[in-house]
Amino acid sequence: MSSEKLKNTGLKITNARLAIFGVFEQEQDKHLSAYNIQDRLKQTNIEISLATIYRVLGQFEEAGLLQRHEFDDDKALYELYDGEHHDHMICNKCSNVIDFIDDDINNRKDKVLEKYNFLMSGHRLVLYGTCNDCR
C-alpha cells in the first residue's frame, strides 16, 4: 500500500504525495517527468502544482522510493526504485524506455576500475535503438 511506504519516509501523508506516488504504482509508463505526472493527474481531475511535484519527487528520491534518471533530452525522468540496479534501452522511434537487468556488467567493470584505480559508486548504461514493437 502506498501509505505504508510513505509513512516510513517520515514525510507527512498528504493528498499530493499519495496522488503522485499513486501515479507510479499504476504501472503504465514507468518513466515519468514532472510534467507527465501533472498531466496524468489532470486526467483524474487532480490539480497539483509543478512546484509541489518537483519538491515531492526530490523527497521521494531522497527517501529511496524513486530513482531519478537523465537520459538524452534534458528533462529528468523518475521511476519506482525496486532496490536492485537495472539498465535501460531507449527506443528512437517511440521514445519508450525499457528496463533490463544486466547480470554480467559487474565483472566486466571491475577490470576497468582496477586499471584506472577508480572507486565506483554507481553506473548508468543506456542502449539506444529501435525496440521490438517499432521494427
Add this chain to the structure above:
Amino acid sequence: MSSEKLKNTGLKITNARLAIFGVFEQEQDKHLSAYNIQDRLKQTNIEISLATIYRVLGQFEEAGLLQRHEFDDDKALYELYDGEHHDHMICNKCSNVIDFIDDDINNRKDKVLEKYNFLMSGHRLVLYGTCNDCR
C-alpha cells in the same frame, strides 16, 4: 589541421568556427560545455556569443566532428569525436570526466539485444565514483 576538417563539413570557414574547434584541439579538459568554451576563448581575448557557440556546436555534432553528452547535471558537454566509441568515468569529487575503452561490452550487450529483439544504434556507459587523484 582544423581548417581541413572544417572544410569537409561544407560549413563556411569563419573565425568563430576556427576558434571553437581550436579549443577542442588544445587538449586540456576534453569535455566542454558551451559556457566553458566561451570562457576559454575569453582568455585569448576572443569574444563569441553563446548563441553562436550553441549553433556551431550543433553543426559540428551533426557533421560528426563532435560528440554531445549529457551526464548528470543538465548541461551538455561536447568532445571531439574520434570515430570509435568510448565510455566515461565521472569523479564525484573533482567532476573530471575520464574516457575509457571497454573492449568487452559488445559481447555483453548482444545477449540483451537478442532477448528483447532490440536493434541497437548506440549506447552510453557511465561509471560514477572517485578517481585515482581524489582517493
Add this chain to the structure above:
DNA sequence: TTTATTGCAAAACCTTTGCATGTAT
C-alpha cells in the same frame, strides 16, 4: 552578389525558491 553566419535581445524550457496560506500531526 548571393548565401550563410553572427550578435543581440527576447523567449522557451525545465527546475528551484520566497513567501503567504493552508493542512497534517
Add this chain to the structure above:
DNA sequence: ATACATGCAAAGGTTTTGCAATAAA
C-alpha cells in the same frame, strides 16, 4: 499549536530563435 506542505509568481540556468547587420563564397 506547531511544524510541515502547498500554490503562486518570480527567478534561476541552459538552450533556442527572430531579426538586422556582417562576413564568406
